Amino acid sequence: MRAMSPGPATENQNPGEVHLKTYVGALAAFAIALAASWAYWYGVELDARIVAGTAIFAGLVLASFALSVRIGEHTLMGTWDVWLVLAVVTLGPTWAAVAAVPTALFVGRRDSLRAAYDVSQNAITIHLAGAVFSLSSGPLILSGSADAAVCYGALAAGATLVVANEAIDGGLLKIKYGQPFRETWEENWRPYLPSDAVNVLTVGLGVLAFLEYGPLAAAVAVVGSMMSRALVYRSRDKVREIGELRARVSSLEDTLSVSNVTFGTMIVRDLGRRDGFTHRHAAATAVYAADLAREMGTDEARVGRLRLAGLLHNVGLLGLPEELLLAT
The missing domain is CATH 1.10.1760.20 (Arp2/3 complex 21 kDa subunit ARPC3)
Structure with missing residues (x-):
């Protein structure tokens, strides 16, 4: 009782x-x-x-x-x-x-x-x-x-x-x-x-x-x-x-999430320095993805993952030669 x-x-x-x-x-x-x-x-x-x-x-x-x-x-x-x-x-x-x-x-x-x-x-x-x-x-x-x-x-x-x-x-x-x-x-x-x-x-x-x-x-x-x-x-x-x-697992997950975002931001910034465009496009995509997820009632953990996915969706461009990257 x-x-x-x-x-x-x-x-x-x-x-x-x-x-x-x-x-x-x-x-x-x-x-x-x-x-x-x-x-x-x-x-x-x-x-x-x-x-x-x-x-x-x-x-x-x-x-x-x-x-x-x-x-x-x-x-x-x-x-x-x-x-x-x-x-x-x-x-x-x-x-x-x-x-x-x-x-x-x-x-x-x-x-x-x-x-x-x-x-x-x-x-x-x-x-x-x-x-x-x-x-x-x-x-x-x-x-x-x-x-x-x-x-x-x-x-x-x-x-x-x-x-x-x-x-x-x-x-x-x-x-x-x-x-x-x-x-x-x-x-x-x-x-x-x-x-x-x-x-x-x-x-x-x-x-x-x-x-x-x-x-x-x-x-x-x-x-x-x-x-x-x-x-x-x-x-x-x-x-x-x-x-x-x-609580410890949640703290570790939060730390890992922040680390992933930081690492992704560094990659996108490097792409932006090369073509002058990808970093802005990636940031906008991340914001839109997070906003749409919230409007659909998605929990914050998934919102964070979608934001990271939007930020890194063009990360494959990192391996392109300079002339191809600028041509895209």
Whole structure:
């Protein structure tokens, strides 16, 4: 899961900020609809065990956020997914969503839009995960089911929560920062799939341990969270190394491009000194080729190559004898 900040509202709103508020408003409406529907169909159970469990999970989610890892300019990675899904499995989605509220309010304490986004996102993903888990069992704290299907339901709920989180965060990156979904996949999702997989597996093993050993299952969740955190650090370091390599390659390509242009200019100038015409013709051709390429929407890298091709298109004249060169 990545917690992204929508950013504070400003007095002079641009269209992107308006779209962002609309997006957060739509998420809030959907979250309210899901929570109300769940409460209507399944009711809201209340007893001392549920209240105590909600308080415990609220503290665990807040602690996991405090230990989150920044993986990008706008993104964080943490292991709170594990505790949220375990809360869904143990308490049900209504109380799991309540357990996530303190962290959302703490994160958005200086930005109401951020708080609304986090609360809505958590409510949506938790209720979707709860709907998936309900196909196998009810909340374990109430049902006490020991069926093997509970573990499979927990795995499916974990996968649902992770995918829903990624989809919502991807929409935010697209609306606020204009980041294409492909770039989001390459930079923010794919490198951290192993960590997400460990989180989901931790949920399944944690539920299995809970059915066998009760509260001691927390040790499984803690160990799984530590493994996931280690994978996040490893993936982040790899992403940084790849980014540095790409930057070096880009720098070398730029240097090579400048060298090619310099070399081509020297050749064309030599031709110009011999016939008094070729250098001007080559320069004009290079400019026209670049302008036409830009009008056709060509990227700058190809524009540079076309400019160089236009500059060197008569380079074959360099080998002509003087009398033939002047005759042309």
